[in-house]
Amino acid sequence: MLGNGLLQGLVVTARNFIRSYFDPERLTTVQYPEERVTLPENSRSFPFLVYDGTPDNLRCVACKICEQECPPQCIYIEVERDPKTGKPVRRPRVFDIDYSVCMQCQICAEVCPFDAIKMDQVYELAGTDRFGGMLHDKAALLKSNEYYHQIRPTEADEVDARLSQSKKKVSPPIAKPAAVPPAQPVPPKTDV
Ligand code: SF4
Numbered sequence: 001m002l003g004n005g006l007l008q009g010l011v012v013t014a015r016n017f018i019r020s021y022f023d024p025e026r027l028t029t030v031q032y033p034e035e036r037v038t039l040p041e042n043s044r045s046f047p048f049l050v051y052d053g054t055p056d057n058l059r060c061v062a063c064k065i066c067e068q069e070c071p072p073q074c075i076y077i078e079v080e081r082d083p084k085t086g087k088p089v090r091r092p093r094v095f096d097i098d099y100s101v102c103m104q105c106q107i108c109a110e111v112c113p114f115d116a117i118k119m120d121q122v123y124e125l126a127g128t129d130r131f132g133g134m135l136h137d138k139a140a141l142l143k144s145n146e147y148y149h150q151i152r153p154t155e156a157d158e159v160d161a162r163l164s165q166s167k168k169k170v171s172p173p174i175a176k177p178a179a180v181p182p183a184q185p186v187p188p189k190t191d192v
């Protein structure tokens with residue numbers, strides 16, 4: 001009796017073992033890195049800076065709100081200055097994020113009034129050098145709006161619509177002044 005039960009148990013175990021290799025429903029692992037699972041749109045890793053068209057056309061205006069709100073204070077921004085006047089221009093000269101400190105909370109992306117910083121989905125960032133590998137400067141953080149659309153199409157579409165609306169509000173079409181007709185010569189007064 002005991003031997004019969006043991007045999008049945010072994011058959012069940014063997015059947016499960018073999019099916020775990022061939023039943024697609026039960027294949028819970030992928031052959032990484034040759035195979036990768038498609039990430040859900042809302043998955044997030046670290047922040048990046050969005051630019052429109054070319055990298056010099058970044059959305060960030062260096063307002064520093066994200067730097068102030070970042071809980072572990074891992075964002076560092078320096079405002080660019082006009083070399084002639086010394087006055088600040090609305091662009092960051094330095095924009096660093098220390099990924100080794102960042103806790104991926106997304107607060108920077110949520111507080112940015114200009115939709116200039118968004119959460120990436122890149123996760124293969126392991127390195128041996130903390131300062132060289134994990135401290136990301138402006139050049140490393142910049143990614144195009146097309147890339148943003150690739151990883152988060154729904155959110156990026158909403159942002160595009162919002163930005164185009166706010167541009168319309170900020171810069172209403174300038175009405176051309178009505179053409180002033182040339183002054184007509186006044187006829188001389190005649191006595192009746
Ligand atoms: S990313 Fe946004 S919040 Fe941060 S400095 Fe730039 S514009 Fe301001």
Ligand code: SF4
Nearest residue numbers: 070102103105106108
């Ligand atoms: S995700 Fe959070 S911790 Fe990381 S830079 Fe943004 S605000 Fe800071």
